[in-house]
Amino acid sequence: MSRIAATFERLAESEEGAYIPYVCCGDRGVEFTGELMRRLSRAGADVIELGLPFSDPLADGPTIQAAMVRSLSSGFKVATLFDLISRARSDGMDTPIVVMTYYNLIIRMGLDIFCKRLAEAGADGILPVDLPMEESADLERIAGAHELDVIRLVSPTTNDERMAQILQSARGFVYAVAISGVTGQRDSLPHSAIAMLKRLRDKSDLPIAIGFGISNQEQVRQAIAAGASGVVEGSALIDIYARGLSEGEDGALDLVEKHAREMKDSARAAVASREKRS
């Protein structure tokens, strides 16, 4: 069983929601990224989403784009990603790692080499943000050969027929995009997101992680009550450590870790209260 599947199975058994933080590789330096992964894992992150910075991130909002710009202008190279992952693994970190990337970075290295190096480094999945199902046959075949899950995205505007097709090839978990738009914080979950979660639940037993706009515990409760297995949080974490950096890197990491624990606690409690109600 893949590390991702085993994680969600364990969470289902213990009736916990998943907390999945997103980390932009190389923002504030590669060492900071490594430390951030370690702290998030310690705080109870169930999967870590490692984002590769790209020059033209059209699915991302201003916070993540700014993080990517900082990372790239400090000289981040794609090859560093593999080092980050293998270092985390040799330090004993067992949290599943999913790499979120724009497709051009995979094409440039070559699909086979990219997947091979990811698998060797110890990653568990790939989440190609700008690769819809129409174009994904090559990557699914090659990633599959390297035992990497290709995580599929659905959005509130994905209709039922298409959702069913996407779910057929989905592996690991489904990534539900909470809003029609880009990443970045919002206050609450829109109705269309709740409706999407219900539609997904009716069609599949795969775990569902919802992301884009997630930043607070109320959203975690809403999402899990509506059928999500967990939440993904990105831009909010970047804002938190940006604020904390005035206290130095340790201060920033402490703030992130504290916030991650609270989010994980909410995710843990939310499933129990959902089960009680139903």
Next chain:
Amino acid sequence: MRAKGYFGGFGGFYVPEVLVASLKELERDYQQISQTAEFEAELQSLLRDYAGRPTPLYYARSLSDRAGGARIFLKREDLAHTGSHKINNAIGQALLAKRMGRSRVICETGAGQHGVATATACALLDLECEVYMGETDVERQKLNCYRMNLLGAKINVVKSGSRTLKDSINEAMRDYAATSEDTHYLLGSVVGPHPYPTIVREFQSVIGTETKEQMARETGGLPDALVACVGGGSNSIGLFHPFIDDEHVQMFGAEAAGDGIETGKHCASVVVGEEGVLHGSRTLILQDDDGQVSDTSSVAAGLDYPAVGPEHAHLSASKRAKYFGVTDQEAVLAFHLLSEAEGIIPALESAHAVHLAAKIAREFSKDQSIVVCLSGRGDKDVAQIAKLEGRL
């Protein structure tokens, strides 16, 4: 299942899931609406009475004499309303948006020509208009910004990334992902995900279709060669496409070589770009070893784009068309040449094509003919050139 919208191995549909539903709806509505007789009639009447089509095909005798070889004809897109070929696509898509029930139109612009054309079409058809324009471009194209304001459009200054055309496209796509229920994204070139490269080509093909008829009247046959500048590639595809099956008609694209290909400061994506995915399309891209998209440079803001429309990538790979780099310096010389020889001040973008045409004309005989797409007029560039030459 393979996506639609491929030109050989290029094109396709590489977009985040949030954009899929809107683009599929656009594809479906475009196919239905553009086939109807009323749409066609309304488009034709606006192109004729409002945009000033057909644009003339002019035999540039003096330019031809100076070049010394083939007879050079200019397809005068600079005489179309708003001063460039961009109006053809803007009117077409704005009409489409109206019939799709959209009330708001967004677009990107580099030099500002597409922004002006879109703002114009929106003023005409009573659509709300917002233009995304890079901060760098806003500074170098102040006149076009004022024109857009006059026409009632709002300019959203893009301060992300390199602050030029590619970032404006990113921002417009982000806007569209969140607003497509009431908004149409009026993309200005033959780039982006399917169906844009096809839609824009169809609205621009009027350039080549008219040229074919006009050449038949003028010379009794087809031209021997076509020349056009290529940024994203809309005026060039518009000229080339109706001639693709006419195998004896050679096609030449002039890309911006900026300071020179060897300096790395250019935007010659067909000449030296490599395959990848940008803005939803598999095409030729200027990028580094990691796949990060390169910053580009050209004296002509309208060519300052690190990729090219997928159909051009295919025309190049299949050797149907040939692409050459033209430097800033060569383009500026051609800008002066056409102004002095013919009394026509070309857009700096079009000046790239004029240079290439004058150069290749020598390889043809005097009874052969070359058509150059003079895609826009140079008023917008006069201040920039005067400043460059220390006269302002």
